[in-house]
Amino acid sequence: MLYPKEEFGSTYQIPFAEFYKKGYRAIIFDIDNTLVPHGAPADERSKKLCRDLRTIGFQVCFLSNNNTKRVAPFAKALEAKYVSNAGKPFKKGYLEAARLLKVDPKRILFIGDQIFTDILGANRVGYYSILVGPIGKYENFWIVFKRVTERIELFFYRRSKAYKGNKPNRNGYEKNIPEEYR
Numbered sequence: 001m002l003y004p005k006e007e008f009g010s011t012y013q014i015p016f017a018e019f020y021k022k023g024y025r026a027i028i029f030d031i032d033n034t035l036v037p038h039g040a041p042a043d044e045r046s047k048k049l050c051r052d053l054r055t056i057g058f059q060v061c062f063l064s065n066n067n068t069k070r071v072a073p074f075a076k077a078l079e080a081k082y083v084s085n086a087g088k089p090f091k092k093g094y095l096e097a098a099r100l101l102k103v104d105p106k107r108i109l110f111i112g113d114q115i116f117t118d119i120l121g122a123n124r125v126g127y128y129s130i131l132v133g134p135i136g137k138y139e140n141f142w143i144v145f146k147r148v149t150e151r152i153e154l155f156f157y158r159r160s161k162a163y164k165g166n167k168p169n170r171n172g173y174e175k176n177i178p179e180e181y182r
């Protein structure tokens with residue numbers, strides 16, 4: 001339940017077109033530290049990514065525990081659907097996002113930077129969960145605390161059969177991001 005299906009150093013390294021070929025049709029993103037630094041507005045590369053995803057054929061939705069004041073303008077800038085105050089890792093917000101998308105849960109990718117909220121919840125509802133390295137610095141005590149516990153969890157994950165071996169470069173991951181998203 002706590003293991004992501006896959007792991008990447010950054011959202012901007014994920015080979016989305018390959019996932020489309022595999023049958024995935026919608027992507028639900030966490031926002032803070034997944035697409036932009038915590039609390040930051042939509043930047044050029046997040047806009048480009050969403051445009052590119054729509055060109056591939058994906059629908060995009062955001063699922064955030066942050067409030068509507070934060071999430072609504074962000075989603076509007078990227079012309080995507082959203083669920084704010086999502087209450088991750090509880091199932092309710094995830095299911096609401098699937099209702100907005102009208103896509104079979106088996107065809108949904110979920111992308112987030114936190115195991116104990118993003119990944120746990122996505123696994124509970126059966127979305128294909130992808131853990132990404134966080135963008136930006138740690139913001140407060142609780143996030144630092146969660147990161148430390150995540151490190152311990154990741155240690156076991158990377159030794160388990162579930163691990164696919166695409167070890168993310170969490171330090172300096174920007175280096176491995178395709179030119180167009182830098």
Ligand SMILES: [Mg+2]
Nearest residue numbers: 030032033113
């Ligand atoms: Mg996050």
